[in-house]
Amino acid sequence: MNKKFLYTSLALALSFGAMAQDQNAIKFSAPVNKDRAYQHLSILASDEYEGRETGTKGGWMAAEYIKKQFQSFGLIGPVKGGKDPYLQAVGISAKKLSGVSLKVGSQTKENFKDFYILATSTPAKGFNVKASSIIFAGYGLNKEDFNEYAGQNVAGKVVVIFATGDPTAKAPAQPAQGRRGQSSVGSQQAKIKYLQDNKAAGVLVINERVESLSDAQRAYLAEGSADLKREDASNKNTLPVVTIGTTVANQILAGANTNLEEVKKKIAETLKPATTVINIPVAFTAKLVEEDIKADNVLGFLEGSDPKLKNEVVVVTGHYDHIGLVTDPNATDKVNNGADDDGSGTTGVLMLAEAFAKAKKEGHGPKRSILFMTVCGEEKGLWGSEWYSEHPVFALENTITNLNIDMIGRGDDKRPGDNNFVYIIGSNMLSDDLDKIGKKANTDYVNIVLDETYNNRTDPNRFYYRSDHYNFAKHGIPVIFYFNGVHKDYHQPGDEVSKIDFPMLAKRAQLVYYTAWELANGENRPVVNKNADGTLKTN
Incomplete structure (x- = not known):
């Protein structure tokens, strides 16, 4: 993001932000905090979960933990026809x-x-x-x-x-x-x-x-x-x-x-x-x-409160899988814990789910429905999200946005010494409305630096194509991908809970929370005004 524009935006936020804030949004954001983040992540990224590789014991343990959390929040399992309404079996x-x-x-x-x-x-x-x-x-x-x-x-x-x-x-x-x-x-x-x-x-x-x-x-x-x-x-x-x-x-x-x-x-x-x-x-x-390999997406559903809008769905995703155990028999650390990738994103989804569920219990539930979904197989090739996009539980035409959280727990080696940022990718690829909503939520509530370095289709890292949001975007659904960049422990045993910046994890998750709040309660869904190649639609 252009620095001059960013500083101008922050100044405006300081002057007018309070006027735009929804006090209920602030009140129910309480579960999105560093302590709750530690509670979830210290379990999901523990050695006991063996790196959460898809189709292994560790992956199944993670899915079970997430399911029980969704149940405890009071979310509904929306999957029909399977053995468990919270689990969408992925065909692998x-x-x-x-x-x-x-x-x-x-x-x-x-x-x-x-x-x-x-x-x-x-x-x-x-x-x-x-x-x-x-x-x-x-x-x-x-x-x-x-x-x-x-x-x-x-x-x-x-x-x-x-x-x-x-x-x-x-x-x-x-x-x-x-x-x-x-x-x-x-x-x-x-x-x-x-x-x-x-x-x-x-x-x-x-x-x-x-x-x-x-x-x-x-x-x-x-x-x-x-x-x-x-x-x-x-x-x-x-x-x-x-x-x-x-x-x-x-x-x-x-x-x-x-x-x-x-x-x-x-x-x-x-x-x-x-x-x-x-x-x-x-x-x-x-x-x-x-x-056949057993692997599941884990789904928790919160139905909207507005009879006219509850058929529209905001989908919040993060992948709970990682790359499993180290294959080198001589390695001293045998577990690729994946605390940042993507234990941090999964933790973010859980905190958002708890926050919105509490809001609903106290009579302030979102007008639109929200699907909280943690997917498997991302590390194998975006399998879980691809499976959902081809076998959706809720019609894709009624899915208004996907907010995808993949690595929000650490800094980037390219931005040393300052973690007060998050990369946003895809927010203006299909919908200028979504881009404005996401940035306004940041200005009104969070004031984190939004870095758009990778927010394009031609970046050589191809991050736009490398996480689960892409399987929604390719169907014309506007997306925002939240990402903290790559560090030396990426896909290494060193991606440990001890290296997570929990205050920043919580702050980035709060940005997703407030963006989801605006999307779920806004008068209109974001208009898709761009084609897949980024050109403006003519009709």
Whole structure:
């Protein structure tokens, strides 16, 4: 935020702030304080909760704690059709492989030493591929001026290619932009797609780093992969993919009287394909096993008091999951406690829920309804909030705003010595009304520095896309993301309760509370006057 504008705003707040304050809002803000914050966070971020990783005991313990807090406040569990009205089961499954094998010629290869197979690149029914010969197709390119498949019919055949590279490229490929890599003909994804589209029986991808995998990397590969069950994400892959190292690749290429070094040199010097059929038998198998993972979003609902407005909902979120236990067996601290990330945000949601629930009990409940929701799986890829946005308990068209709290307990290494700030992200991305409401709530009640350094779509950190608010914003729901920035303990065991600035945690949570109060009691919902790209709507 521009400093001159900020100081002007603060001066106006000092002159006129009292006139705009709602005394009931102030009265019922009492539970949003540093002591209550410590009570919650010292439990959620304790070693007993083992880092709250999604799908683990620690994550389930956190969900149970939050649920009991919502119940004690008198919030309603709004989830219908499940075992527990406070828990929205999130569809997550883990994919693992069994029966993995690779045989080249008469030699049986060793998994994770000579080769590996990823569950994510395995067809849903697994595979059992046998072939008496292999097509070596170099870099697997099918460009107009460099087609390594010219004269070859790959249907029903096993093909060997290099994982990456394009010897005809005139300049190094530019780094991938955004969240996804490039889709050029030189990418492995494009190479695999070509072979799948042309009905190859399987592909052996040469990656010269296979033999140098660390123990941690081997363990990671062996664990398989978990992901959200998306309706449009059925396993459409039909091509078995095996990644092989240099030993296996050279054994295959020996059948053509060459090796990796020689064939790469030949292609680079001639700029001509070196495709050849190699008469060596190969067989590879794998079976895909899918297991459900238990994980839940925790929901507490406070119904609005105004018959005309209670169908409109303000959603307040924070993710209660973190990254779990340390994998290094030699580590002295075994727990990634996640006190700031996002125990602090979860604590903020709990304090707001208690404050609004008390207001309602004393006859001053919000006019609109409020959903307090702590979500799972944020660290895995925003899973919990994505699941809610695709399976909403309350219609998205009636959701007027999402206020998302993710890390509000510490300072930022880029702002040393002064924690009296909070980054706000997204507040004016879709709605100028929401931006004004949030900033006015700050001026009227809190007077914290609102830093908008990351409040744009082009920031290289991409914070706008990296927390749970984004799964609301992508559906056209205006959002504000409250964030204290990144510090040296981010995703490290050092993210401990002892390092939390509890007065600032409470102050930042108060800003969210007063913003929610204004939204829940205002005469009109924030108008969405901008498109997804930030341009103004014309109608």
